[in-house]
Amino acid sequence: MVRIRFHGRGGQGAKTAARLVATAAFLEGWMAQDSPLYGAERRGAPMTAFARLDRAPIRERGMIARPDLVVVADDSLLADPAAHVGDGVEADTVVFVNSEQAVTQLLERAPCPGRLLTGDLTGLVLAQLGKAGALSGPLGAVAARLVGLSETNLRTALVMELGELGLPVPVIEQNLSMAHACFELVQPVPLRQNGDRPGQPASLRTPTYEPPTSGTARISALANVTVRKTGGWRTFRPVLDPEKCIGCWMCYLHCPDGAVRMTGATHPLIDYDHCKGCLLCVEECPTLALISEREAGLVRRSS
């Protein structure tokens, strides 16, 4: 069995990527299973999705604790402890990270025990679409390629899955073209296939009664919104061009996280510690005074 775990942020397309690789494998005659895990949905929050591929019926369910292949939708997830990218990753686990940086640079920032590979899928999407978009097609294509699935079956899977999402034909065609580029970008790798490990009985302990303070679900601490910085969720940031801003407050009204403040003057001030990079403000700005900037590099909004 090949166990693939995708790490992404809400809205990046990791769930659909898992569906793509499962469908491609299923078309190729494998048994396949996929599932996402995201709790209370929130755009930008770390989430995971899983795909299992096997020649025999699959007798596992839910989360994958010991993956054979990990696909990471952006390198900021490596340094985020809440993303748990490294859980169950061992020396022979293949870890593909969507990043502009080379493996050595990445390793300096965030140690990763697995066999690390990188490629700039975001750059590919920007070149193809002219703007930031979901990464589901490229992430699914990279996974399919690394596992050794055929491009033909991946293409069929893309048409099926993206069509089911209701994406227009030109976008699906762009994804087919990006999938081809992904097949050039990486080569199939030999993946370890974890057999079941000899079972070590878990050590069970009996819970004891606790007082209501710790025995009931309650929060006594002050709100930690100032401490918990969500700026690290951002892969693109909104940047203001003050000359074009007319002070209409649309960005302030649309920000779902209250990360835009209106200053005493009329201009908005963006709290980058808590802006998670959803870019709703960029979409809504009527004068194009807000542009989106890749966290490493500058891209103008196309319109």
Place this chain on the structure above:
Amino acid sequence: MTMSGELLTGNLAAAWGARLAEVDYVPAFPITPQTEIVETLAGWCERGDLAARFVTMDSEHSMMTAAGAAAAAGARVFTATSSQGLLYAFEVLYTVAGWRVPLVLVNVSRALAAPITLESDHNDVLAARDSGFLQIHAETCQEVLDSILIAYRIAEDQRVCLPAIVNMDGFYLSFTREPVSRPEPDRVRAFLPPYRPSHLGFKASRPQALGVAVLNSVGYSHFRYQMHLAAMNALAVHQEAADDFARLFGRRYDLVDGYRLEDAEDVLVMSNAFATKGKAAVAAARARGRRVGLLRLRVIRPWPSAAITQALKGRRTVAVLDQNLAPGLGGILYQEVAATLGGEPDRPRALCSFVGGLGGRNIAEGEFEAIFARMAEAGERGRGVGPILLYTEEDRRQMDQWVTIAGNR
């Protein structure tokens, strides 16, 4: 699609079950993780792929009332809910079961508040176990689809005439895609003919009242016990339906599902999607020399006492792994299994109770191994253990951390 089927989530499989049953009426209210079922049906009804009336209601209470009323009018009715939604419909579950009207309700199991979570355990569906609804609990997405068709066959049978719940686990089935073979519509019609009840339906020229007041205890006892007899009839009707289903579709469903039972000295009893993991753990433990097996409870109402006794008598140890908790008692299904075996002369030497998977908590292979070890000890000692919660040192550490962050230490 091809013979090998297609990848469907449990939710899509449920929607296909309703579509292939050619239901007439779908009253709906959304709740995670069930929403995808009614969204899909809404789309099909709008596009004309399914010739059913789809109505969004203001709550699950109204939804179940509408479902029961439409069934009383002779329509084939499908609806779905989950967790708090099932509880909100609770009063009406008992009411429509008392009307003796057949309909199928899919429950996508999700643990109950408080505290709030989205993932699965079975306190929701088991709370409804005494309502008069039949209950079929599915292990796979395929079984979700197939069980909906089987549930209509049983519920609509003149010997039964009771509503049915088909249960699946939230996330572990509802959001998980796996291969599902979709039955041919013509064969489904052969298995489940159009619903033409002679005793139901409203005519202005011939008014009737259903579910009337019976203000005397003799009448009440009579009608309530009729519900019990109808539910018991469902055991035999299920077997007939299962035989026909196997003949037409090649997939066999029994009241209970035994795995590696032939020479098992110790048997673990489970239900729903985690039984897949239990079966894998049994296979792994067998490879290491343990003679263990698994019994999955599939039909939970009516309770298949004879099939359970047949599968479990003469074993050394039987353990029930409940994915539910009755505070102040323990696991719910353990009580029912223990009561079933209590009167059996050849009962197992030890009965054990484990509770795990609450709120969808994963059950690791090592935890199954710990269960098998405890079962072997209990069998040698001749005395059972439990209830034992699957709770580890790692769980303890995580809780300590969260309680501290929450400011409660």
